[in-house]
Amino acid sequence: MAYTERLDKRKFDELRPMEAKIGVVKNAKGSASFKSGKTWAIAAVYGPREIYPKFLANPTKGILRCHYTMMPFSGSGERIRPGKSRRAQEISMVMEKALLPVVDLTDFPNSVVDVFVELPQTDAGTRCAAISAASMALAHAGIPMKDLVSSIAVGQVDGTVLADLSYGEESYPDVEVSDIPVAMLHNSKQISLLQMDGEISKKDLLKALEMAKGATEKVYELQVKALKEHYSKE
Amino acid sequence: MSSILVQDKSVVVPGEILAEGMDYLPGDNTYRENDKIYSKVLGLGYPAGRVIKVTPLAGPYVPKPGDKIIGKIIDIAFSGWRVNTSTAYSAMMNVKDATSRFIKKEEDLSKIMAIGDHVVVKITNVTSQNLIDLTMKEPGLYKISGGRLITIDSQKVPRVIGKKGSMISQIKEKTGCNITVGQNGVIWLKGSPEGELLAEKAIKLIEQRSHQEGLTDKIEKFLEENKVPLPERKSNGSDLKESEGNEYAEETEEGGQ
Amino acid sequence: MINGNKETIAQLANEGKRLDGRSLTEFRQPIEIETDISWTAEGSAKVRIGETVIMAGVKLSIEKPYNDTPNEGGIMINAELTPLSSEEYESGPPGMKSIELARVTDRGIREAKAIDMKKLCITPGEKAWFVIVDIITINDAGNLFDAAGLAVLTALKAARFPVVDPETGAIDYKQKTKVSLPLSKEPLPITVYKINGKLVVDPTNEEENASEARLTVASDSKGTISAMQKGGEDSLTIDEISEMVDLATEKSAFLREQINKVLKK
Structure with missing residues (x-):
């Protein structure tokens, strides 16, 4: 039996309801909030600023550092102990790699731009929401960027290719499931984040990545709208 | 065929296409890739002749000699x-x-x-x-001694100063404050507590609305509606000195301490 | 952060004035309280006082009671001063500021016996509910103590027990009952700062840095004090403490009203 109707009745390429907002952390140079279904990421950007420890400094350009944190009460089960888990460290690292192709810090040698992301509640797709929020926050901070980065997960449940899997789909019992978080640069359609859990055929993988184009485009439209509306003429 | 895609002074996002074709040149905060010119920051895009430019809406201060x-x-x-x-x-x-x-x-x-x-x-x-x-x-x-220090985004400094210092002169006049604007976004205000507060609010308002048209009038109205008693001014009137562009020089009475 | 206004703040305080034009005993506006901001928490709240924004989330779990209190559940309050919320904070293990914030907030609730710990017991000596509240700063613009106390009390009031499988005893965190925590009192901490000898509430960061001493007083609707914490470098006279306690209980009532306005809706 194939997966013909999604748990929440969405179309196969339909995303969960999204919400984006700019300027949610006043102390930061730039900030943004991005909600996708019940997943919520808040991103704040500080810097360029002096880097500690000093040996991390790069004399040719500033470095970008991401910090991904799930709030202790943001998991759907028991409380998550505060402190950096290996999972959080890995996600922080792939976030950096997802954003680096667009960020230009050549004017700020030896400095660091820090992006902090906190998630008050989660339901799958946390790293994608984190990257989409971070990209908006970096733009809001006035960091030179070649493009915006938009991120969403695609994947497959029992042979059906889908966009933006929910937790219920990610953990669908007894069938083949794959979850593929993707980040895409808007103009070039190049991919700067690609991970996968589960199993998938090459044919379905390419189908899913094709679907990611349209899906990230919807994220992009919302990011642009939020940034522009923040500077309305009123 | 070349065409400009950005409307005059509209908000553009990083990566937004501003112009197509080789007749236009990439100016400040833009870059060219193949035949297109893109924005490199969040800002207000506009053509200046054949050059396409973007004024950033926010961003880090880049230190420059003379600032x-x-x-x-x-x-x-x-x-x-x-x-x-x-x-x-x-x-x-x-x-x-x-x-x-x-x-x-x-x-x-x-x-x-x-x-x-x-x-x-x-x-x-x-x-x-x-x-x-x-x-x-x-x-x-x-x-510096006394008064109060506030910080704004350094990209908003030119708006706070205004054309030939018009904005800042207006704030000084209506609040009775001495004001020194640092190009790094740090601003020093000195006057009566009420005057300093009004000046701070006016400057924060400019920072918030720097992308809007008719800002000088809006600020004038704001200052008029929130009037504070002014101290008696010395009538030498020479405490405003303009130098070129956005630079703004302050009186010298406390220099060389 | 530029922090050059210390002297001006002290001077103004002496005249009963503040940098932002408030009176010495006036809270910032807006004061906003939102509940149920996180579906994954059993109770949650987001609080805004001026530009200070804090979240608090309650998680409930079933644990073995402590040996010395076999008939009681427990509570723990933790605070994270996130580097997202201020350039002053760094990632890593909690510093003294977050430890103090957590402990002062914890004592205000615990010592008032606001939660009936006996009612949290399921099977004496074996199973009881434990309450863990996490305080997360979103934007630190000053007065974290009061904002945290407000967020924690609101989150506790908004919390609902999750469904427990009667057979296995396992918690189904995805389903909530309508049962709230056995909360009998509503203690709220208010921190009174001393700036240039004057008493000030709800300080901004700059005012905190310009203050010489502070006193946090947690009190409930009857004015009973349940916790205190004196901070800062300077000392306080007994007369000052008396005045600070009065001011704190008055402001505590004021903030309690704000919560009840939101929760009655």
Whole structure:
């Protein structure tokens, strides 16, 4: 039996309801909030600023550092102990790699731009929401960027290719499931984040990545709208 | 065929296409890729003749020689002071650049400027690695005392100053404050408590609405609606001195301390 | 952060004035309280006082009671001063500021016996509910103590027990019952700062840095004090403490009203 109707009745390429907002952390140079279904990421950007420890400094350009944190009460089960888990460290690292192709810090040698992301509640797709929020926050901070980065997960449940899997789909019992978080640069359609859990055929993988184009485009439209509306003429 | 895609002074996002074709040139905060010109920042895009430019709506201050900034003394070395410039780079101010007075070898430098003091200084040199040299030995450069310091995004500094200093003059006049605007976004206000508060609110309003048209009128209205009693002004009227562009020079009475 | 207004703040305080034009005993506006901001928490709240924004989330779990209190559940309050919320904070293990914030907030609730710990017991000596509240700063613009106390009390009031499988005893965190925590009192901490000898509430960061001493007083609707914490470098006279307690209980009532306005809706 194939997966013909999604748990929440969405179309196969339909995303969960999204919400984006700019300027949610006043102390930061730039900030943004991005909600996708019940997943919520808040991103704040500080810097360029002096880097500690000093040996991390790069004399040719500033470095970008991401910090991904799930709030202790943001998991759907028991409380998550505060402190950096290996999972959080890995996600922080792939976030950096997802954003680096667009960020230009050549004017700020030896400095660091820090992006902090906190998630008050989660339901799958946390790293994608984190990257989409971070990209908006970096733009809001006035960091030179070649493009915006938009991120969403695609994947497959029992042979059906889908966009933006929910937790219920990610953990669908007894069938083949794959979850593929993707980040895409808007103009070039190049991919700067690609991970996968589960199993998938090459044919379905390419189908899913094709679907990611349209899906990230919807994220992009919302990011642009939020940034522009923040500077309305009123 | 070439065409401009950006409407005059509309908000553009990084990566937005501003113009197509080779008839146009990429200006400030833009870049070309193949036949298209894209924005490199969040800002207001506009064509200036054949050049397409973007004015950033926010962004880090990039130190430039000749800029007047407000900094904070964070350390005292043998030869001078280390100054926080509100950027990723602290600056060094040598004793000989701080005062024209003769400083004896064993003199306590903290008597001249202590850690935590704020200073209005000018950038004399910036290296490729953003090492910054400062001077305080010119008119309009001095150690600050009293009043209040506020910080705005450095990209909004030109709007706070206004064309030929029109915006800042208006705020000074209506609030009775002396105001010094550092290019790094640090601003010093000194007047009555009510005057300083009104000036701070007006400046924050400019920062918030810097992308809007008719800002000078809006601020005039705001200042008019929130009037404060003004102290009696000395009638020499010479405390406003404009230099070129966005630069703005302040009176010199406290210089050379 | 530029912090050059210390002297001006002290001078103004002496005249009964503040940098932002408030009176010495006036809270910032807006004061906003939102509940159920996180579906994954059993109770949650987001609080805004001026530009200070804090979240608090309650998680409930079933644990073995402590040996010395076999008939009681427990509570723990933790605070994270996130580097997202201020350039002053760094990632890593909690510093003294977050430890103090957590402990002062914890004592205000615990010592008032606001939660009936006996009612949290399921099977004496074996199973009881434990309440863990996490305080997360979103934007630190000053007065974290009061904002945290407000967020924690609101989150506790909004919390609902999750469904427990009667057979296995396992918690189904995805389903909530309508049962709230056995909360009998509503203690709220208010921190009174001393700036240039004057008493001030709800300080901004700059005012906190310009203050010489502070006293946090947690009190409930009857004015009973349940916790205190004196901070800062300077000392306080008994007369000052008396005045600070009065001011704190008055402001505590004021903030309690704000919560009840939101929760009654």
